[in-house]
Amino acid sequence: MNNHLLFDFNVDKAAKTVYITREFNAGLDLVWDAFTQADLLDQWGAPAPMQAKTKYMDFKVGGRRFYAMISPDGQERWAVQEFTSITPKTNFKMYNAFSDEHENRELPGSEWDYNFSEENGRTTVNIIIFNESFERLERLLEGFKIGFTMTLANLENLLSTLSEKQ
Amino acid sequence: MKQDIFQAIADPTRRAILTLVAIQALTPNAMAEKFDMTRQAVSKHIKVLQECDLIKPQHSGREIYYHFNAKRMQEFDNWLAQFRQNWETQFSQLDALLSTIKEQKK
Numbered sequence: 126m127n128n129h130l131l132f133d134f135n136v137d138k139a140a141k142t143v144y145i146t147r148e149f150n151a152g153l154d155l156v157w158d159a160f161t162q163a164d165l166l167d168q169w170g171a172p173a174p175m176q177a178k179t180k181y182m183d184f185k186v187g188g189r190r191f192y193a194m195i196s197p198d199g200q201e202r203w204a205v206q207e208f209t210s211i212t213p214k215t216n217f218k219m220y221n222a223f224s225d226e227h228e229n230r231e232l233p234g235s236e237w238d239y240n241f242s243e244e245n246g247r248t249t250v251n252i253i254i255f256n257e258s259f260e261r262l263e264r265l266l267e268g269f270k271i272g273f274t275m276t277l278a279n280l281e282n283l284l285s286t287l288s289e290k291q
Numbered sequence: 292m293k294q295d296i297f298q299a300i301a302d303p304t305r306r307a308i309l310t311l312v313a314i315q316a317l318t319p320n321a322m323a324e325k326f327d328m329t330r331q332a333v334s335k336h337i338k339v340l341q342e343c344d345l346i347k348p349q350h351s352g353r354e355i356y357y358h359f360n361a362k363r364m365q366e367f368d369n370w371l372a373q374f375r376q377n378w379e380t381q382f383s384q385l386d387a388l389l390s391t392i393k394e395q396k397k
Contacts, residue, residue: 130386132378132379132382134375134378136374143374145378147378149382149385150386150389150390151389151390151392151393155389155392155393156389159385159388159389159392165388168384168388169381169384169385169387169388170381171381172378172380172381172384173380173384
């Protein structure tokens with residue numbers, strides 16, 4: 126798709142930290158909203174064919190997003206994000222942990238640090254994810270494995286459906 | 292992918308052992324010496340590393356030399372590549388969403 130957009134992905138195994146940098150072809154306001162508003166997050170926040178579904182989201186310091194990743198067979202994997210720091214349109218931090226459907230968290234979780242900056246109408250997002258255990262990293266992927274059985278054609282379908290919603 | 296590999300790599304001493312045996316195969320005694328550890332402590336680390344197939348023993352006379360299993364490490368890296376792929380998928384979805392919203396605003 127957008128091969129011309131910068132995408133950096135590094136894992137520091139020793140530090141159990143994942144570093145992600147991605148450039149988006151949109152202004153800061155819009156990208157910030159896409160990362161911080163539930164209705165938008167749910168439209169992209171899970172790799173197809175998984176789907177994200179936010180039960181509630183209170184984007185303020187100390188607030189939470191309680192959401193599920195739903196696989197095509199209807200299996201729900203719940204997680205809780207707790208926002209620990211917010212500097213509007215610049216940075217936000219959260220603590221992410223898996224949970225059951227009643228919001229009981231399974232610790233340890235992971236710390237996420239997002240940074241946003243805009244240049245020439247493009248927005249760069251830096252994400253740093255610190256996992257307290259590598260096992261968690263693996264669990265993250267576990268749920269997505271289903272996604273790899275999906276063909277690229279199906280993914281294209283999904284994307285064009287999204288575009289048709291214009 | 293067994294989760295042991297993550298447990299194995301999560302420990303700094305085991306990472307150091309891996310780094311060393313990646314350069315040259317070592318006996319448990321040599322490891323103990325290099326890390327200033329008891330044979331017992333070294334044996335525990337070796338057990339973990341061997342269980343997740345990151346090192347392989349090779350008998351040479353009365354000694355056992357442990358070799359680094361690069362193939363296994365490669366599998367781990369492949370796993371990470373999948374992880375990266377997930378993000379790519381999500382970001383592509385976000386690209387599509389952003390362009391949809393931009394269109395709507397025109």
